[in-house]
Each structure stands twice: as structure tokens, then as C-alpha cells.
Amino acid sequence: MSHDAADLAQDVLALDGVSVRIDGRAILDAIDLRFARGTLTALVGPNGAGKSTLLAVASGDLVPAAGRVRLSGAELRDWKARPLARERSVLPQDHAVRFGFSVREVVAMGRLPHAPDPDADGRIVDAALTSADVMHFEGRDVQTLSGGEASRTAFARVLAQTTPVVFLDEPTAALDLQHQESVLRIARGLADDGACVIVVLHDLNLAAGHADRIVMLQDGRVAADGSPREVLTRATIERVYAQPVLVLEHPTRGVPLVVSDDPRADD
Template identity: 90%
Template sequence: MSHDHADAAHDVLALDGVTVRMDGRAILDAVDLRFARGTLTALVGPNGAGKSTLLAVASGDLVPAAGRVRLSGAELRDWKARPLARERSVLPQDHAVRFGFSVREVVAMGRLPHAPDPETDGRIVDAALVSADVTHLAARDVQTLSGGESSRTAFARVLAQTTPVVFLDEPTAALDLQHQEAVLRIARGLADDGACVIVVLHDLNLAAGYADRIAMLHQGRIAADGTPRDVLTQTTIERVYAQPVLVLEHPTRGVPLVVSDDPRSAS
């Protein structure tokens, strides 16, 4: 596997002209994006904009109809499964486990791509259980968990995988307010420690609070790409989401705060 060291030194992930078609329609249309180490990028956009499809292509779970993806300087298609699993971890939307594993066993699966080291593996799994707030569920059969508990278990597995690139597809969808903030705080910490974190979010305010960068998709294309302040403008949001909004300043975080502005009739 040949690596372009100059590219790998800056952009750990590069998408060039990525196009995905389904039923004759372009779900992604010639998308070009670069992702750097030490950053958290939020992918946002309306339903059907192409966010999860983009994540699937970038992580190697979906082959595009056109374009190329490079991970750490190498063509994604050239990566073997085991090295790829050491390089990037993926939290999909559907993370249900349909076998009777315990929570700890599922989290420990994150260590499978690595050379066995029981002491190190045990320590990493323990830390992941704590971070995801599922230590008290460690012995539970995953099939008995609530949606939120299952989501946090899957997130713990991703943490246990300890990869330099992390893909999270709607990790907060099934979570209560406290755990939404906790997951994004951890993701932010991974980026601060040098990982490249890419997360699909529906909540624009969570994206504003934790992401360095927001890429907003609309009809399979990049509608806006930049800092939260650059992307989350009233004009852009109303154009992409077709929803009236107000964009205020968060009183404590110093980031944009998006509020729906759809007043009811006074009558």
C-alpha cells in the first residue's frame, strides 16, 4: 500500500468527485471534501440530503459510482479489512446486536482488530464503559437494553477501538439531553487529542457547540462548509431547510444559537 506522505500529513481523509446514484437519482453529486486530524466536523442537512450516504462512502461501507476516497494517503479500496478497522471506527445508525452478548462483550469487540493484549484490552474496555456510562450495564444482555442504552453501548465499542479516524452517524438520536452532551463532549475530546472525528447530526445547536467545522448538505451537494459561525446563518439555514429561523448568540458558549421562528397566528 503506497502512501502519499505529504497528503497524509495534513488531510487524513480526502473525497474527490464522490457521486452515489440510487434509482437513477444522485444521492451524492460530485462531492469534494478534506478532513484533517485534530478536528471535529459535523455533517448536517435536511432528511435525504445525503449525510449518512456520505459517511458510508467515507468510511468504506459504500462504494461510490464515481470519484475516489483516500484514507491516510492510500486509496480506500486498497485497505484490507483488519488494518482499516485499526484506522477508522464507525458508529452506524443501526447498531442493534441480534445475539445474546453482554454489554461488556460487545464493547470488547472493539479490540478485535488489535493484537491481543489482555491487560491493555481490559483497561481500554473498562475506560470505554465508564466514558459511555454503561459500566452498570456490563453484564446485561444487549438485547434487553433500551434504545439509549444500546446506543451508548455501541458508542463504547467505538471508543474501545481506539482509531485515529472516527465516524459517528447520529450518535445522539436515541439519547436524553445529558447523554447527548456527554457523547459530543467525548467526541470533542477525541478530536482535541488528535483524532479526525466526523459526526452526522440533526441538532444544529449541538453542531455549533462542539464542531470546529460544519458541512451542510442539500440535495446531495455541499451547500455550505466552514466554521459554525460561517455556516449557521439565517440565510443559509432558511434556504436549505425551508424553515424560518432566528440565529442568536448563545449566552454562555459564544456560538450561534438557532431558534425556530414559526409564529402561530395571533387569532
């Protein structure tokens, strides 16, 4: 994407020529992307397109084979662990906790990178528990939670970390319809309050309903990048996903609504 000087001033995250190779195969291939404050970007694409790998590189959890990543103007590799944890938070796909912590204790771990302030920390943790709808079982052992409950607990920890950059890898995968919408509304609110939020999603309609921008990946490259209306076209989706679709207008949200079509209909 092209940017003028004002745009560049807003960029909090930049990936330049980022490539990742595993067993000789390009998982990411020369990715150039910029991400701005106050935006929610959805990373979408078929299985194996490179979405989670891109998120891992951008968050500092994976070192690319080539290229560089800059966070808030500094090379990502130069960040120390504690300041980095105050700058960006990460919700990974695998958020299982294998020790007997309570839900509140896990959420409170989000405050560890910050200087201790018991009163403020307590208020922030309470707000995170409430927002993620886990306050009513705050005392439970996390090892006894369902998949959806564990996912919401991990999301609450991210909220408690209060960082200006937020990475969410498939945060809605284990959630019911109500909580899918709730998590994306909260993520949207973080962006509206000035955060840079980057979320991996499989549901194109969730992406359309909440994201300012969609980056669609295919085979480790950017296949499309723009607003939901620019990216979620029938031609682009069918080319990338190899699945017939209809793209309609959502009756209340005014965004694209993607519906799978039946390939047998043309037989």
C-alpha cells in the first residue's frame, strides 16, 4: 500500500521483505505490509496460506529467514522482553494452561510486564474479566474449563495487558455465536480507542463486519489488501479459495455478506 508522510507517522508496525521457509518451502514470500494505529486488520486466507506465521513474525514469536520487522520505529529484534510485552500482546491459537491456576490468576498475568499498582491492577483485571464474560467463574481452575471458556480467559489476559498493539490468532475459533461477536466488538473498540489490532480469522463475514482492512493471503503471498468491500469480491474469493460464492449486501451492516454457492447448481 502507498502512504504519504502522514500515513507513515501513524504506522506502528512495518514488515519489509519478510520471508519464512520451512523444509525449503516458502511459508511467507517477501511480504511488505504496514499497519497503523487505530485500525483493525483481519488476516484471512485458506488453510496453509501463512496467516498464523505472519502473525508470529509480526509479534516477534518467530524470526524470519529474510526481511525485517519494525515495531514503533525500532527493529523488533532489538526489543527486550519486558518492554516488548508492554508494547504488544498476543493471543496464540494454543492458549492451554497446564498448571492449576485460577481464571483470575491467569488474567492477572497480563499485568506482569507493568510496574505493580495493586489498586489499578485490580480494576484492570476486573474490567477484563467482565468484558470477556468470565467473571462468574473467576475462581475456577483453568484446567477444568471448556474450550470456549479457556479461549475467553486467554482473551481476558490480553485485555488486562493493555498494550497499544494487539495480535489475536483465531480468537473466535472455539466460541459460540454470541461470544464471537462479543470478542470482535471488543477488538473493534480497542482499535477505535487507538490500538493497532491484527486478527487472524477464518470467517469472512466476521472480518467484513468488524475490520477496517482485510489482508487476504494465498500461498505465503498477499493476494488482496484493502477495505472489506475491495477485498471480498466474488472473483477474488473464488480465485483464492477455489469455492463458488455469492457476495451480497448485509441487510443491516452495509458490508459484504459472503455465502457459499453450490457448484452443482450449474450442472
